[in-house]
Amino acid sequence: QQPVQSPQAVILREGEDAVINCSSSKALYSVHWYRQKHGEAPVFLMILLKGGEQKGHEKISASFNEKKQQSSLYLTASQLSYSGTYFCGTDHQGAQKLVFGQGTRLTINP
Template sequence: QQPVQSPQAVILREGEDAVINCSSSKALYSVHWYRQKHGEAPVFLMILLKGGEQKGHDKISASFNEKKQQSSLYLTASQLSYSGTYFCGTERDNAGNMLTFGGGTRLMVKP
């Protein structure tokens, strides 16, 4: 069962912040975040494991609330290079090998 992402699209000016949410109706074991530029392959950003993790990566960070079965990706002081489509991927248990992606959030950062 695929996770649900919101919003579907975001337009920002450089320097503005954004939050992308990912939620599931099923219990989650881990959450991945990827960014895909137009015409390219998805590129890994970070992975969060159950246990209420928070991670940071430059000005991009994420949290995982396993009780709420959701994760959020935080983009602060956005740069033009942040433009692309962001996908969360979820794994439901610690034995499966089926990373399922959400529908994506298209982010456009304008000068």
């Protein structure tokens, strides 16, 4: 039931783009994306509801393909502050009961 995230880790130079994928074996009601920096709590980035919508937050956006039970997070022109571990949380029933993937560690170098 745990979603699968890929890749597990990414190393970029500042200004490069990244895509993080989240795939579920069960039908999805919503996908929630979080970023966690070392020693801190996960911080909410955005939520995607079933319906295949795409959302954006500054240079970070995400898509949701309900049919494929997948979501992707897009980071454009990455900044040093984007470093951290990104988690997708999947909700299968609309009950806010989130199951989290193992995370994708993103490192941005100057």
